[in-house]
Amino acid sequence: MWKIADTQLRSRLFLGTAQYRSPELLRKAIAASGTEVVTVSLRRQSKALEGAENFWSIIQQSGVRVLPNTAGCRSVKEAVSTAQMARQVFNTHWIKLEVIGNEHTLQPDPFGLVEASRILNEDGFCVFPYTNDDPVVAERLLASGCRILMPWGAPIGSGRGLQNEYALQVLRDQFPHTPLIVDAGIGAPSHASRAMELGYDGVLLNTAVARCEDPPKMAQAFAQSVEAGRLAFEAGLIQVKQRAQASTPILGTPFWQQENPGSLS
Amino acid sequence: MRVMVNGEGRDVQTNLLLSELLRTLEMDKPYVAVSVNMNCIPKLEYANLELKENDEVEILVPYQGG
Numbered sequence: 001m002w003k004i005a006d007t008q009l010r011s012r013l014f015l016g017t018a019q020y021r022s023p024e025l026l027r028k029a030i031a032a033s034g035t036e037v038v039t040v041s042l043r044r045q046s047k048a049l050e051g052a053e054n055f056w057s058i059i060q061q062s063g064v065r066v067l068p069n070t071a072g073c074r075s076v077k078e079a080v081s082t083a084q085m086a087r088q089v090f091n092t093h094w095i096k097l098e099v100i101g102n103e104h105t106l107q108p109d110p111f112g113l114v115e116a117s118r119i120l121n122e123d124g125f126c127v128f129p130y131t132n133d134d135p136v137v138a139e140r141l142l143a144s145g146c147r148i149l150m151p152w153g154a155p156i157g158s159g160r161g162l163q164n165e166y167a168l169q170v171l172r173d174q175f176p177h178t179p180l181i182v183d184a185g186i187g188a189p190s191h192a193s194r195a196m197e198l199g200y201d202g203v204l205l206n207t208a209v210a211r212c213e214d215p216p217k218m219a220q221a222f223a224q225s226v227e228a229g230r231l232a233f234e235a236g237l238i239q240v241k242q243r244a245q246a247s248t249p250i251l252g253t254p255f256w257q258q259e260n261p262g263s264l265s
Numbered sequence: 266m267r268v269m270v271n272g273e274g275r276d277v278q279t280n281l282l283l284s285e286l287l288r289t290l291e292m293d294k295p296y297v298a299v300s301v302n303m304n305c306i307p308k309l310e311y312a313n314l315e316l317k318e319n320d321e322v323e324i325l326v327p328y329q330g331g
Contacts, residue, residue, distance in 0.1 A: 017330060042328060055329060056296055089325070157331075
């Protein structure tokens with residue numbers, strides 16, 4: 001068990017609910033992932049989006065917590081308004097705060113993000129900010145009232161994995177007591193596992209499961225990779241070395257190997 | 266008078282209440298959230314809020330999200 005936003009969870013995998021080919025695949029993927037938190041959004045009611053009631057009933061029946069997002073917001077005003085509307089509909093003060101600053105990379109606008117975060121924290125929200133891997137922005141977000149940080153691994157939906165492990169490690173080292181979730185850019189279970197090996201508290205992903213050939217099976221793979229990565233972090237990874245170091249003891253080696261110790265393995 | 270509802274112009278009676286607009290659109294449901302001019306409106310205020318000319322109303326529903 002671990003704790004985030006005053007909530008005890010077993011799973012460290014947060015799953016998005018978008019882009020599944022059918023509601024049934026979404027339902028099965030949620031179940032297979034073992035996740036306890038899924039992300040959701042608000043959209044205009046229209047003919048193209050008919051089925052909102054059905055979607056919401058699937059999420060409710062899954063018995064998971066929801067983390068509403070402000071996806072698509074490009075300004076502080078939009079993000080704050082969307083967050084307040086989400087609080088009404090989903091009956092939660094959790095909000096995944098997105099303020100997009102670049103259309104090409106969909107990376108966050110750090111200035112708008114910090115401002116929206118300040119407003120929402122003062123309004124009683126528990127803000128999960130989708131941010132970049134800049135420690136200065138992280139400090140500003142924490143000063144605005146955030147207790148959680150969600151740096152990106154790579155551009156949303158790109159599946160490129162952790163593009164800057166160094167920066168993510170710096171964040172982990174600099175904020176050892178802040179829950180850190182890698183959000184966005186994860187494409188394979190090995191990426192998620194690596195984030196957990198770095199000491200991250202969890203990962204949030206969507207496309208890698210929703211758009212693969214077999215979402216329930218991939219959801220299970222991610223669940224196992226997240227757990228493996230966390231176990232490895234807790235076990236303590238060995239230091240990386242520049243040169244080989246024999247793993248078989250030298251002591252008691254036969255005479256023919258003593259003449260050529262470099263052949264040991 | 267004319268108001269914008271989810272980005273589309275709509276002619277409505279003067280000083281129409283927000284609750285009446287939602288009823289007309291069959292959107293008076295518990296899972297719906299509404300903003301007027303980008304200000305989130307608490308559900309308890311739907312029955313008291315009179316719409317004004319050129320108001321921009323957004324009616325949002327739960328949807329998939331990443």
